[in-house]
Amino acid sequence: DAGVTQSPTHLIKTRGQHVTLRCSPISGHKSVSWYQQVLGQGPQFIFQYYEKEERGRGNFPDRFSARQFPNYSSELNVNALLLGDSALYLCASSLLPSRVYNSPLHFGNGTRLTVT
Amino acid sequence: DQQVKQNSPSLSVQEGRISILNCDYTNSMFDYFLWYKKYPAEGPTFLISISSIKDKNEDGRFTVFLNKSAKHLSLHIVPSQPGDSAVYFCAAKGGSEKLVFGKGTKLTVNP
Numbered sequence: 001d002a003g004v005t006q007s008p009t010h011l012i013k014t015r016g017q018h019v020t021l022r023c024s025p026i027s028g029h030k031s032v033s034w035y036q037q038v039l040g041q042g043p044q045f046i047f048q049y050y051e052k053e054e055r056g057r058g059n060f061p062d063r064f065s066a067r068q069f070p071n072y073s074s075e076l077n078v079n080a081l082l083l084g085d086s087a088l089y090l091c092a093s094s095l096l097p098s099r100v101y102n103s104p105l106h107f108g109n110g111t112r113l114t115v116t
Numbered sequence: 117d118q119q120v121k122q123n124s125p126s127l128s129v130q131e132g133r134i135s136i137l138n139c140d141y142t143n144s145m146f147d148y149f150l151w152y153k154k155y156p157a158e159g160p161t162f163l164i165s166i167s168s169i170k171d172k173n174e175d176g177r178f179t180v181f182l183n184k185s186a187k188h189l190s191l192h193i194v195p196s197q198p199g200d201s202a203v204y205f206c207a208a209k210g211g212s213e214k215l216v217f218g219k220g221t222k223l224t225v226n227p
Binding site: 025035039042043055058105106107109 | 150157215
């Protein structure tokens with residue numbers, strides 16, 4: 001079975017541009033979460049979606065937005081990119097929202113975003 | 117304010133010996149704890165978890181211990197193998213959707 005897949009794997013953007021990152025969850029998983037990992041830190045929570053609705057949002061500015069599609073795939077959008085947005089963006093899926101059921105998140109390999 | 121702390125950035129262990137990775141947390145609302153392993157250029161891989169109603173959980177070579185009064189958990193790997201060399205993240209959740217991660221500990225198992 002395919003795991004969580006993310007595209008693209010690497011991306012280079014210029015300050016001020018916008019970016020769209022994509023994620024396909026494990027088959028049967030209905031919840032998708034996004035995390036940002038900067039060098040030397042652990043992943044930081046950005047969003048969680050379940051059944052196309054936002055179920056949680058981390059401490060990120062409004063430049064960050066996301067959505068989930070009927071097939072449970074998801075997009076993360078970042079507008080007006082800053083140098084500090086350079087990071088590994090991780091998508092994770094789980095069967096149910098974590099508030100309903102304690103189950104581990106399964107992560108994809110991430111998208112490495114570099115902002116110059 | 118770091119709610120999950122892994123105070124050892126790195127740990128080096130001989131093959132066959134025990135590896136002990138430690139994690140402290142400050143938020144009393146946390147009720148579910150997980151350990152993830154991460155290789156370079158890959159996403160974190162789930163290893164083992166423990167609910168706050170337990171104090172120990174075992175899965176093969178991996179055991180997680182939880183001391184709620186000390187707000188401390190540890191991951192024991194016995195015996196350690198060179199393939200265990202990776203960065204290990206402690207994570208916790210409680211009362212919200214998000215997982216809160218520590219900064220990670222880089223484990224090196226020497227042959």
